[in-house]
Amino acid sequence: MPENNNKYKKIGVLTSGGDSPGMNAALRAVVRTCNYYDINCYGIRMGYDGLINDHIVELGPRSVKNLINKGGTELKSARSEEFRTVEGRKKAAETIKKHGIEALVVIGGDGSFTGAMKLYEEQGVPFIGIPGTIDNDIFGTDYTVGYDTALNTVAEAIDKIRDTATSHNRVFFIEVMGRDAGFIALNTGIATGALDILIPEEKDSIEDLFQSFDNAKKKGKTSSIIVVAEGDKLGGVYDLAKFTKMKYPEFDVRVTVLGHIQRGGSPTVADRVLASRLGVAAVEGLIDGRCCVMAGMQSSKIVFTPIEEAIKKHNEIDKELIKVSNILSMQ
Amino acid sequence: MPENNNKYKKIGVLTSGGDSPGMNAALRAVVRTCNYYDINCYGIRMGYDGLINDHIVELGPRSVKNLINKGGTELKSARSEEFRTVEGRKKAAETIKKHGIEALVVIGGDGSFTGAMKLYEEQGVPFIGIPGTIDNDIFGTDYTVGYDTALNTVAEAIDKIRDTATSHNRVFFIEVMGRDAGFIALNTGIATGALDILIPEEKDSIEDLFQSFDNAKKKGKTSSIIVVAEGDKLGGVYDLAKFTKMKYPEFDVRVTVLGHIQRGGSPTVADRVLASRLGVAAVEGLIDGRCCVMAGMQSSKIVFTPIEEAIKKHNEIDKELIKVSNILSMQ
Amino acid sequence: MPENNNKYKKIGVLTSGGDSPGMNAALRAVVRTCNYYDINCYGIRMGYDGLINDHIVELGPRSVKNLINKGGTELKSARSEEFRTVEGRKKAAETIKKHGIEALVVIGGDGSFTGAMKLYEEQGVPFIGIPGTIDNDIFGTDYTVGYDTALNTVAEAIDKIRDTATSHNRVFFIEVMGRDAGFIALNTGIATGALDILIPEEKDSIEDLFQSFDNAKKKGKTSSIIVVAEGDKLGGVYDLAKFTKMKYPEFDVRVTVLGHIQRGGSPTVADRVLASRLGVAAVEGLIDGRCCVMAGMQSSKIVFTPIEEAIKKHNEIDKELIKVSNILSMQ
């Protein structure tokens, strides 16, 4: 029997916030690692609402079979208004107590971690977080669970759009997810040979975009893809398309908003392995007495980051990638 | 040497209108079948504009290698305003004469066939059409080239959206292509277990839709997909979502417009084989002295349909499919 | 309430023989159509062994949710030795009687239908069959459930192999499934531009194959794919590779046996819709008093074929397809 320093007997696990591919793989890892260390594992359904309303079920190791390659989250997820109140968190703590759950593993993003932190501060429920979001914007891990899958979903969609863009000599503005972070836009833009990439972290001007079009025309490019993150400061894809059409009436300009396909799908190997590793690490971290940290991966090693840091700081866009994009797309 | 009854020496081929997956496979088949019968094949770029502006290149059998699995159209496509005029078609005929091209294979939809018919009537250029469009709305063939690929692209996207719909108990309105025809919506709706499917051919009422939601609630369904064809008469996806939210404020309602991803992608086997067969049939049809017909496939056999019929008549939605959808989705 | 002429109250459903993608979609359709007609539906696990050993569970309409796009068969499948005996079938009939099951829907191939027929003749249990096999070799339906998915799985695999074949100027012999039927080999061979296709239905000679290689060399082809059905009479892929290497020592010859990946995967839209239609038709057929027939699809219409015909006769390879392959590949 492997050692359980903290003598935990019961651990709960939930997914919260927007779902991301790989959450099920993380859940499976949490459940099976609990079992390995002889801990009973409880699945909490519908995020924090499930704590408040007592939607809790014990999960044996075989209950998570065939989940590793499944998109979405079997536990379901939600954003809970009630849990944002002290009263709500008190109710949640009562449910936790009732079941004898001693600690939580919280799979989600910034908002989910903030909630867990408050539950700890007010009600003393220890927890470890696992970063589950497609946006890759959480500090303390090189990659978040779901990000790699989203990248490939987006690139496959843009590859398809490129077929028709090239066939018709069209300019396409494609909106991808990323309200505050341009990781998806930047990496998929490079991966699909986008002419230009607009992200929240960069101050782009419409003149820069028009400069790109002028260069492209000079080089003989007859079709172009512009990848735009949701949170881009320059304007939404529809406005960008309108301005472009005004400046270049001869262009055949189109818009596609990729939308929710980006959140689903069977996770990639990278996401399945990452989720599995973090799931094991989270349970082992609790056993080792850690609390209020996020399990992440940096340079292929497990690293625990204090949850406040994970929430407050942000991963920065690598300037080298922007340079790579500029060198490769402008020709 | 196989027989060439019509003694053609030079045949031209073009793609016109919206592109569809499998057009390249059809092009490859036309080029290689010409070569097989010792006919020189000329590729016309950018649809009818390429005829007007003399963008024509001879295509040897090796020039189309590695094309069979490629989306889009290597010849490029366009809608030509000039070709809609008698003057434009006269210019086109001059280019055709200049190159010594004796007949055309036209890969496209209704509009493309109408243009070819006029060119024949006014200028005497014989042709055979190949139905290339994702909409499957052309009479005289069970399937159009690109339709099967579009079905699978749409279903894969909806499968992904379902992951997140289920995880969050959401209602999704998903718009798919089909301005005049509901084939894509109906088949992908059945294939993805949509709660309801709205198509141009059916008179739906908002009450029917609400009835579906009421039934679903009664059965305990917590998330739903509604597939809506572009051309649905009831209203666009955004309005439908708004009305639904008004009626059911407790629903978490979302909208996705799949857009141009539906036109691209590597063709499925069914589309590659269909395109190959029709490409062979079109060239052999010309050799056999046929003109002004469309090569199609009915019950797995090649059938030639007079082009006026192909344009005027329309494939009808199979009522049995609607019944199947009703039986399977309402539970 | 829709009419139930035959007054059935309880119907059983099983999958038997090799599994195929879409079996779950057929199961879902059977279960939900039963529910629609107010019939209780019983799932029999592990094929006929489940009848013998009483592995039977009632299936409500919500028990088959999220199954339509899932590969394999949730009911599991098996080949049952015991059911081949009169004694075994007697035990099966006792289980059926015990549960009050009045009729069966059998999803499988030739062997599964033979078993059902014997059960009917000896024990009077009525049934309708649904053709579920990737091989497409069952008479009475244009397509079997799983065939279209297998075609696309194979073509995607060959597309990948072609990348490396082209990069290295290699000759690849690729074995695909099809012990008695060349449908998969012929259609995927055409779809991937194979130089030659070897199928059980055709008498190929090694000289024909070498002739293909000689032609290819003359045309300047530097890499080639040969698709070989398992049941090809000329010899297995390893022998073919050996003989080819002896004749053309300068060739870099490789072999790939695609194997069991061909049976799995999420079904295509065509398979999901086909399976859904046949599942509805099978239950409605029983209700209408039909027995001992197979529900199939011909020219897009539901057709019932006497089970003996379905077993004895075979779908024939379309000679036109072989001609298409010859014209397109030899250049």
Added chain:
Amino acid sequence: MPENNNKYKKIGVLTSGGDSPGMNAALRAVVRTCNYYDINCYGIRMGYDGLINDHIVELGPRSVKNLINKGGTELKSARSEEFRTVEGRKKAAETIKKHGIEALVVIGGDGSFTGAMKLYEEQGVPFIGIPGTIDNDIFGTDYTVGYDTALNTVAEAIDKIRDTATSHNRVFFIEVMGRDAGFIALNTGIATGALDILIPEEKDSIEDLFQSFDNAKKKGKTSSIIVVAEGDKLGGVYDLAKFTKMKYPEFDVRVTVLGHIQRGGSPTVADRVLASRLGVAAVEGLIDGRCCVMAGMQSSKIVFTPIEEAIKKHNEIDKELIKVSNILSMQ
């Protein structure tokens, strides 16, 4: 104009050894980065044989369009016997001199780098290497170009096999690539929930494998996947299957060798971005006066490693991953 410290005017690029997905993305990046720095870029076809036989063509920036998402290598690749001789390398140097090429970018693995090093030592041709191989076994980079794509190709194949394994309660031995390295086997084994994973780096015993089977039986597992790297020391998949069947006659044991599908396919986003970054870095490295190094990525940063180190040292399997696999699979 960006600075070119080394005043290079002409750089050559080749792909050598086994091909891998992303080689074309690396080629595109090399060509366009050369153009960006006003250097003429020459593509050498068929690896080192192309140097010996003067198969060299100048590549402008538009010549590599639409290559970023294409599998295989457009330059083609080969293993050159002649280049292993001093005489061969002398001929190669003469070709290089004839074209005025001043430095090389070599995309390939260990063997390719060894060849480049000898060419440098004997003939003074400077070079930088880019690690292109699916095996991920090259020291100096966290990931090699093609590895991530191969992981996903393998996992998709195993997911399909799992469908049929589960449906039939079967045990599958699946051989994946990796003659000397278990990276593919270990990561895909974890990602697909394999019961056991056999890799060259670990000393496995048949008793350990049987122990896994015994545990699985105890836990109620009815089907199992065993992932085996080509280079596993315990024996090939066929022998393992035979021994397993002898020990457990009740098992339905099957074998699949995934083979060359693992080398092909459109590269993932991770591979496209990695290849793009290394392509830019290799050219900039040459410009900065570096030689005889490999451009790699460590912790998301570009790192140059002396080529001897890259060849001699090897990436080590992460023991933590083996532990993760053991915890998660044994339940």
